[in-house]
Amino acid sequence: MASEELSNKRILLKSYVTGFPSEDDMILTSATVPAKLPPGSTALLLKNLFLSCDPYMRSRMSKPVATSYRASYEPGSVIVGYGVSKVIDSGNPDFKVGDLVWGITGWEEYTVVESPQGLSKIKYTDIPLSYYTGILGMPGLTAYVGFNHICSPKTGETVYVSAASGAVGQLVGQFAKLLGCYVVGSAGSKEKVDLLKNKLGFDDAFNYKEEKDLDAALKRCFPDGIDIYFENVGGKMLDAVLLNMKVYGRIAVCGLISQYNLTQKEGIYNIMAILQKRLRIQGFIEPDHKHLYPEFLETIIGYIREGKVTYVEDIVEGIEKAPLALVGLFTGQNVGKQVVLVAHE
C-alpha cells in the first residue's frame, strides 16, 4: 500500500517574471505523490478540485522586494494559490478523509499540506464548490470588506467600480445595488459591459477601451460626481476618477492591475483633488480582515439562496490550462471569476 503512487501534474514557476507574464514563465511537469501519508504524519493529502487565478499572484512571480506583502514564489517550485480540495488522507484529527476544504493549496493535482492553517472546512455544499474560490472565498470577502467597511457607503450614493465584471468587481456592484446606490462599472469588452448591465444589475457600464477620454466618460456617467470609487486598476483610470470625485469621496484601493506588469509605473497627476475634495483613499487587502469571514459567509449564503446576488465564473478545465488562464487575467481574457477545474469530486 505504502508504495502506491499517484501521478501528479504540477505547475512550476520557471523564473522570476519582469513585465507581462506569459504561459512560458510556468512549466507543466509530471511527478508522483504517495497515495497515503507515511505512518505518524500529521499532514493532509489533498486532491485539488478547483484552482483560483487571482491578480495578486503576479506580485508573487516577481523577484522578492521588501514592500511585498506576500512572499515571492521560488523559481522551480510549484505555484501556490487559493483552491478547493478534497481530503484523501489525513494525519490531523481535525480533518477526515472526504472532507472538502478551501484555502491555500498547490497548483498540482495532489498536494501534501503540512499545516492546515491556510485551509478552512467547507460548510455549505449546496452551492457550486468553485464558489469557494470566488464569491465565498477571498474575492468575496475582499468585495464585502472593501465596499461595506472601507468605503463607508450610504444609500443613494454614486459608486464607480473598475474591472467591474471581475471576481471582486461584480460583487461590489451588486452589494452597492443592494444598499440602494447608483452603480456604474467599466470593463474591457462589449460582452462584459452587457453582462454588467443585463445580468449583474449595474445601472450603467462602459467599455474603457472604446473611450478616448476617460474623464469625459466618467462625466457622462456621473454628471454630479462619484461618491465612492472601488479601485481595481490604477493608472490613467485613477487619474481620471480623481477629477470626478465628489467632496468627501472615498476610494478603496483593492487592486492596481494596470500597473502590475509595468517596470515603470504610470504617474498620477491629479493629487490636488485629494485636498480640494477632502478625499479619503485607503488601501486594503483581504488577509487583514479574515476575522470577518464568518459574518460575511452567513450574509452571502443568504444572498445566494434568496437570489439577491449572482456570480459569473469563467471555468477552464484541466490543470494544463492554468498558466494561460492566469496570464489571461492581465489582458482581460476572463469573463468573470477565472477558475481552473482540475478534477471532479
Next chain:
Amino acid sequence: MASEELSNKRILLKSYVTGFPSEDDMILTSATVPAKLPPGSTALLLKNLFLSCDPYMRSRMSKPVATSYRASYEPGSVIVGYGVSKVIDSGNPDFKVGDLVWGITGWEEYTVVESPQGLSKIKYTDIPLSYYTGILGMPGLTAYVGFNHICSPKTGETVYVSAASGAVGQLVGQFAKLLGCYVVGSAGSKEKVDLLKNKLGFDDAFNYKEEKDLDAALKRCFPDGIDIYFENVGGKMLDAVLLNMKVYGRIAVCGLISQYNLTQKEGIYNIMAILQKRLRIQGFIEPDHKHLYPEFLETIIGYIREGKVTYVEDIVEGIEKAPLALVGLFTGQNVGKQVVLVAHE
C-alpha cells in the same frame, strides 16, 4: 462727523495669476473710508491690526475652476484673508467699539464688514494678538484637527512633517512630541532646520534642498519607516514618502505647496505603496472642522500658558509689504508663520 474720512491703503489683485505669483500681481492703492458707518447700518467698521499670509490664498488668485473650495479673488478687488482687527464702529448689537476680533477681513487698513459671519471675538488678550492669525487661528486648528483627528496618532509612532517650520508644521511637530511620538521635520534652509531641532523640539530635521535623494534622506531619518506623514508640500516629497511609509501608515494631506504654482503638476508614481502597505491618505481643510474650535482653543491656551508649545512668527511691518510677504511663502522666504503688522492697537 459723517464727512470725516480715513485714508485707506488697500492691496488689490491685478489680474488672475498663472505660475508663481509675484509682487506685481497685486497693486497698492490709496482710497478713503468714512470714519463712521452711515446711520442705520448693521455693518462693522474694522481697523485691521494684523493680516495673515497663507498658502491657500494662491488658489484664490487663479482663474476660477470648478474644483476650488474657495472662490477666486476678483481682479481689481481687494485681497481677502484672515486677520486680527479692532471694531471702531458698529451697527451690530453683538459687537461694540473697541472689541478685538479675528477672522476674514480685507487687505487694507480699514474694512467695512457687512456680515460678521467670518469673525470671532477674541477671548484671550494676554497673549500676542498676532497669534490669532496663527497658533490660535486657522493654522492652529488645522494642525490640531489634522494631527489629532485625521492622523489617528498613537504614542511611540514615527511622524514626518514637511514644511515643518511653517505656520502649521511647527505645531504638528509639537503636538506629536506632546503625544510621545518620534518626530522629524524637513524645511528649506539651515536656519529653519536649526529652529526645528533647537527651538521646536523635533527629534531630527533635514534641509530638503541639500538632499540629492529624498528617499535616502527619509531612510536615514526613519530606518524602520514612517507611521504618519503630515503632508504640506506634495510632488517628489510625497513620492519619496510613499516608499518609506510603514504598513497601516496614515497621510494627512493638508497642503501641496510645491504644486500650487505649476501649470503641469508633477506625477506621483509610487501608488502601489497604498495597496501594499494598506495606507490611508486623507485630504482635509480647516473650514470643515470649525465646530472643534472651542475645544481646540481651551487646549492650546493651556499649552501656551504652561510653556508646552511655542510659536515662531515672521512679522513684517506695513501693509505695503504684504504682497512680497505673500509671494515669499512660495519660495520659502518666511521663517515661521508669516504675518503683516498693519497697525498697532
